[in-house]
Amino acid sequence: MQLNSHDDFTPLHEIIVGSAANYLSHDRDVSFELFHHENLAGFRSDWAYPRLAQAGGGSGENWTIKRRYAEELHEDVEKLAATLTCLGVTVHRPLPLGPDATPIAGLGWQAAPTPALNIRDNTLILGDEIIETPPAVRSRYLETRLLSTVFRRYWEAGARWTTMPRPTLSDLSFDLSYARDATTTLGGPTEPIRDPQPSPYDVGFEMMLDGAQVLRLGRDLVVNVAQDNHRLAVSWLERHLAGRYRIHRVWRMADNHIDSMLLALRPGVLLARHDGIRDMLPAPLRKWKVIVPPEPDAGTFPVYDDYEDLVLASPYIDLNVLSVDEHTVLVNTDCTGLAKTLEAEGFTVVPVQHRHRRLFGGGFHCFTLDTVRTGGCEDYL
Structure with a gap:
């Protein structure tokens, strides 16, 4: 069980789902609003998900998800884990969050904890090192503790285990410039900050900084930087x-x-x-060759209620x-256009059901953390 993961494409042996x-x-508080304000070329921000004002909500509220959607998400994630097992991959799992988990608290804030679902976010695996990254959402502050039993087994087998400096996450910890900058080429904020x-x-x-801001290519890391919180974290990474x-920093x-903008499928x-x-x-x-799939087909997504369902x-x-x-x-x-595009490029596509990806803000890359691949710290560039 030796930790070894330098990329997202060499043969996969072990993974956390x-x-x-x-x-x-x-x-829903300022940290949640900032993190989820999707900025999309060609779309107005209020298209992305409903305004708090329309739903009669306010800052700091708890937004309920319909139980049916939560149960179907659970089914799909379990099928993802089963599919990987069938492909010969060893699958590890985090501790499940209990149904009545006690709220977590920091200095001046309190939040209901989030299950360890989008586990790509708060951890970065680089070779034989686990790096817990500094979270940007209060409700996810202790999320990696649900992964600590898996991390400990890798550490006991020789892995390095590092935690980046933890933020206080007071309101003034956040650089709001990206959210407030109407001149950004990708659009305005999803919600008013x-x-x-x-x-x-x-x-x-x-x-x-989240691990999902980093494209791993052997000894090269391409990191998205959109504001000063990211800039500070990347400076720490550079020294470490x-x-x-x-x-390599890419700007905004x-x-x-x-990882829903750019992924490496193989060298080149x-x-x-x-x-x-x-x-x-x-x-x-x-x-490198860039594969661009067709535009998403709106008919392949479930239809949600604009005032009750929070599309992230x-x-x-x-x-x-x-x-x-x-x-x-x-x-x-459901993504047949992407599947056909990849098959035309010579890839073997394994279809896996994932119905409510827009409600929970994650796909298969988000839901997983690959811990053992055969690739080394190669110089792909």
């Missing part, structure tokens, strides 16, 4: 990884995560939302695929 058990609500309130625990902008990895490819081949992403990449990556992800979420090796890719069963 998140848990959707008891994912019944969202805690309320005026942050001062706190005796304010320390200024703090490090915040000095001499081991080369970090997205508000945070890039990228899957991207649109061809213009090539111009944002480091020069050596611009020479864009229609492009199905680009969030998971590679088992350089030839085999797990793709949402």
Whole structure:
């Protein structure tokens, strides 16, 4: 059980699949609003999900998810784990969050905890090192503790286990410039960001970064930076990884995560939302082939209630695929256009059902954390 994961495409041997058990609500506060404000080319922000004002809500409320959707999500995640097992991959699981989990609290805030579902976010695996990244959402502050039993087994087998500096997450910890900048090319904020309130625990902008902001390519890491919280965290990573990895910053490819914008399917081949992403990449990556699938078919998504169901992800979420090796890719069963595009490029597509990806803001790459692949710290660039 030796930890070894440098990329997203060499043959996969071990993986952690998140848990959707008891994912019944969202805690909505400034940290949640900031994290989920999707910015999409060609779309107005209020198209992405309903305004709080329309739903009669306010800052800091708990938003209930319909039980049927939560149960169907749980079914789909369990089928994902079973599919990977059938493909010969060893699957590890986090501890499930209990149905009546006690709220967690920080200095000046309290939030209902979130199950460890989108586990790509708060952890970055680099070779033989587990790096717990600084969370940007209060309700997810202790999420990696649900993974600690798995992490400990890798540590006992020789892995390094590092935790980046933990933010206080007071209102003034967040750089709101991206959310408030009407000139950003990707659109405006999904929700109005309320005026942050001062706190005796304010320390200024703090490090915040998710593993899903990082494209791993052997010894090269492409990291999306959209504001100062990200910039501070990447500076920490550069110092920590000095001499081991080369970090390439890309500016505002997205508000945070890039794994529904860009994924590497094998050396020399990228899957991207649109061809213009090539111009944002480091020069050596611009020479790689870029596969752009057809636009999502709106008819393949469940229909939700604009005033009751909180849609957190864009229609492009199905680009969030998971590679088992350089030839085999797990793709949402409903995303036939993407599947046909990949098959035409010589990939074997394994269809897996995932119905409510837009409600829970994640795809197969988000739900998983690959811990053992055969690839090394190669120089792909």
